[in-house]
Amino acid sequence: MNEILGNLDSLRSAMDNSEFDAIIAMSPENVSYTAGVGIWSQKVIRDRLALVIWPREGEPTLIVATNEEGYVREKSWITDVRAYIQHQDSPIKLLSDVLQEKGLGTGTIGFEPAYLTTEYYLELLVTMPETKFESCEPMLQKVRMIKTDAEIDLICRAATSTERALMATFSTAHPGDKERDLVGRIGSNILQSGAELPSFLFFTIGPNTGYAHPDPTEIELQPNDVIKADCGGWYSGYFSDIGRTVVVGKATDSQHSIYNRLAEVHQKTIATMVPGTPANEVFRQNKEFYKKADIEFNLPFAGHGLGLYIHEMPMLADYDGTPLATNMVFAVETRVRWPGVQGFHVEELVVIREDGPEIITKFMDTSRLMEL
Amino acid sequence: MNEILGNLDSLRSAMDNSEFDAIIAMSPENVSYTAGVGIWSQKVIRDRLALVIWPREGEPTLIVATNEEGYVREKSWITDVRAYIQHQDSPIKLLSDVLQEKGLGTGTIGFEPAYLTTEYYLELLVTMPETKFESCEPMLQKVRMIKTDAEIDLICRAATSTERALMATFSTAHPGDKERDLVGRIGSNILQSGAELPSFLFFTIGPNTGYAHPDPTEIELQPNDVIKADCGGWYSGYFSDIGRTVVVGKATDSQHSIYNRLAEVHQKTIATMVPGTPANEVFRQNKEFYKKADIEFNLPFAGHGLGLYIHEMPMLADYDGTPLATNMVFAVETRVRWPGVQGFHVEELVVIREDGPEIITKFMDTSRLMEL
DSSP: OOOOOSOHHHHHHHHHTSSOSEEEEOSHHHHHHHHSSOOHHHHHOTTOOOEEEEESSSOOEEEEEHHHHHHHHHHOSOOEEEEEOTTTSOHHHHHHHHHHHTTOTTSEEEEOTTTSBHHHHHHHHHHOTTOEEEEOHHHHHHHHHSOOHHHHHHHHHHHHHHHHHHHHHHTTOOTTOBHHHHHHHHHHHHHHTTOSEEEEEEEEEGGGGGSSSOOOOSOBOOTTEEEEEEEEEEETTEEOOEEEEEEESOOOHHHHHHHHHHHHHHHHHHHTOOTTOBHHHHHHHHHHHHHHTTOOOOOSEEEEEOSSSSSEEEEEETTOOOBOOTTOEEEEEEEEEETTTEEEEEEEEEEEETTEEEESOOSSOOSSOEEO | OOOOOSOHHHHHHHHHTSSOSEEEEOSHHHHHHHHSSOOHHHHHOTTOOOEEEEESSSOOEEEEEHHHHHHHHHHOSOOEEEEEOTTTSOHHHHHHHHHHHTTOTTSEEEEOTTTSBHHHHHHHHHHOTTOEEEEOHHHHHHHHHSOOHHHHHHHHHHHHHHHHHHHHHHTTOOTTOBHHHHHHHHHHHHHHTTOSEEEEEEEEEGGGGGSSSOOOOSOBOOTTEEEEEEEEEEETTEEOOEEEEEEESOOOHHHHHHHHHHHHHHHHHHHTOOTTOBHHHHHHHHHHHHHHTTOOOOOSEEEEEOSSSSSEEEEEETTOOOBOOTTOEEEEEEEEEETTTEEEEEEEEEEEETTEEEESOOSSOOSSOEEO
């Protein structure tokens, strides 16, 4: 059986204080958090629902497709596992049966409207016309945003692994290497660092550094080119997410100047991240720092919570007033881009500790533009 | 600008014969198909909508988040690009504005209910109360299921690349290798074969071959262990998907017997795949072949269409009566599993040609259980 990393007691007390008779975890992050097992087909095949029915009282039930049944019976702590035959039975019908069986057919049921597709939602309404469905996403996000020590340990290992993969790739990059081959190498290094899969591999060179998420190309690294990396992997289901910019050769004065100012914005932003500061205050200060550094600011967020999903609450954005708290984990990203020309990106993972922010991606010196 | 691989003329004539005033492509596969550019953030960040508004008459419009704007302006053939600021503006509001501007506010609009989340759907209904939304998924699936020659060339290259990656990994597997390290190696080999990212890496050993999609473990390959692979990558946005089973050492008579019967089921199933045969007839015959081979049959499909999405129409399943046609591409998967004990999996990519099925994954001899 897999280890439970998340805080199920926190979820239980959130349930006690909620209006829900039950909630249904639907997204890969919430299913994994509650069931203690990752179900891969859910991430790749859109209609392959996996659901955890978590009642206010009594034991949870895990619904999966038959091809995952044997595995989750072995790995999940949830013993009540029900399977539907994919492409034949409706998972919504099975969900309805289980809710009826638990006497919850007319209750208030939490679900995930930012995950569930419209087609399944419409089936839900027809199958369970007497049930009241309301979003339980804010509640689950609030539970998940405070990480347990076990989760932080895992995220630290993931961060260290990905940073080592980045260093190994930078240090073997040479003029003449194709962008596509460098992407292959960072991906290989992330896999060999212990990830079960790379999650995204933006490892761009020269003019492509001006884009956020381009496909890898055949262009070759030129002497004195910028390399910009924004990469991550899944480690036991948790994301890493790190950004670094280096020059292979000699940077120009103008590149040093931009980078130095960006690095200062980055450091000042992280310094504001003490417990109690609202997430949007971090964003507002970040905006100010950009302005003072005379770098054009047109980015709607300065970073994001990170865990089983790539963008978790709190978001370091104008709309999110959540106060920072101990054991939150953030990806703080400071960047500037001129499409098709060049771009710079520094992104660190930060754990909020009682006495302030701790940067957990700290092998590379990001305070100056590294020339390799 | 990226090459257009799909058949936009076929889409245009499907539009002419439909009741839609416009359709909105929403899923990564349909956005990529219509716009000719892959938008990565859409695949990783669930709320980061990218949309193609494709009217019955006039030019299409591409809606993306601002951080993708520069890139898609460079890469897509669509020149009318509109951007919303992510985490700040609503993409649905922008969609509504564009539909109004095109005089389509009260029309019949096709959308993707099996992709769009409930939250965005409910916003759609509130923002555009006079618009009639209906699914355009069957129409888009029918267009995409007949591949162009350019798409087939790309899928063939992807298939060949992944099969070579599999051979390279099998041929270097030795007793003592950890399952986790083998997963790292197949992923690296898929990346180095030219994929922009591995899509899924199920490379299991010993008792774990009995599961479909387990996480990689620390268990070590033992002499005479079975290795079961079900792997793929994204190549210019298109999936590969290949399954192979080998033994590192000597297989038992019972393993040879199971495998030989499975391979026969597999070959016979593929032989039925000639133009005109309904997809569910292939499934029914496959079921019969399993029965005759005395292998327990409890699988709801024998294979699936493959392209920009992992499961495309037609599905080789009971519910899909679509007749097979020239230039369809299928992953045909024949497998048997005993959870936690052992499993065998053979999966080939098959192109339907005028004179019958062509297997495009053909380097490895899958007719017998390979002993390495």
